[in-house]
Amino acid sequence: MAHTPGFYVFEGLDGSGKSSLTVRVLDLLSSKHVPAICFAEPTRYESGLYLRKFLSGEIELTPEKQIEAFLSDREVSLQKNILPSLSEKKIVLLDRYMYSTAAYQSGENFSAKEILQKNLDRGFPEPELIFYLEIEPEDALARLKGRDTTKDRFETISALKKIKNAYEEILPENTIRLNAKLSPEELPKLVLEKIRY
Numbered sequence: 277m278a279h280t281p282g283f284y285v286f287e288g289l290d291g292s293g294k295s296s297l298t299v300r301v302l303d304l305l306s307s308k309h310v311p312a313i314c315f316a317e318p319t320r321y322e323s324g325l326y327l328r329k330f331l332s333g334e335i336e337l338t339p340e341k342q343i344e345a346f347l348s349d350r351e352v353s354l355q356k357n358i359l360p361s362l363s364e365k366k367i368v369l370l371d372r373y374m375y376s377t378a379a380y381q382s383g384e385n386f387s388a389k390e391i392l393q394k395n396l397d398r399g400f401p402e403p404e405l406i407f408y409l410e411i412e413p414e415d416a417l418a419r420l421k422g423r424d425t426t427k428d429r430f431e432t433i434s435a436l437k438k439i440k441n442a443y444e445e446i447l448p449e450n451t452i453r454l455n456a457k458l459s460p461e462e463l464p465k466l467v468l469e470k471i472r473y
């Protein structure tokens with residue numbers, strides 16, 4: 277399928293530094309007066325808040341329901357955030373997308389490839405590039421422990437190892453791999469070299 281110009285996705289394990297990288301890239305683009313915006317999934321809409329309850333352990337969902345809920349939230353993310361901004365010719369930087377569902381929700385019931393295909397079958401557009409922050413699960417967990425935030429359900433060594441392997445199965449050829457250990461100044465510059473603006 278054709279890639280969507282102006283649409284860039286950031287992926288990586290919890291603790292990889294993906295969210296702060298996304299914001300730094302936005303700041304760099306803004307300093308160059310390039311129209312750009314950043315969003316994250318799960319969204320801040322009702323469908324995303326419902327997922328946050330699952331992530332924090334407040335509610336349980338079967339693997340099938342998890343996939344369904346992430347896909348529903350993605351529909352909202354596209355309709356309310358991503359597509360309108362792309363129509364306004366803004367560069368869209370998105371913190372997590374369908375590759376997260378494939379990596380995180382895969383397991384005994386569904387393979388990462390099957391989950392990715394479910395997303396593509398819904399007609400969700402493929403981004404121009406995916407920036408994947410590479411980090412070892414041990415290092416990711418060490419970084420998470422240093423943070424002053426509540427723990428999400430995937431923040432264990434066994435979960436992070438599974439997720440990393442699943443990412444390896446599904447990341448497409450338009451993925452740019454970045455070493456998460458590079459400095460917070462260096463990483464956004466590397467990203468900017470790959471973005472067309």
Ligand code: TYD
Pocket residue numbers: 290291295317318331346371372373374376377378380381428430
């Ligand atoms: P994250 O992106 O790290 O944001 P925050 O810093 O706000 O916690 O956390 C989102 C969590 O949601 C992360 O553990 C991965 C998980 N997730 C899925 O399991 N499936 C998905 O499809 C998405 C988008 C996220």
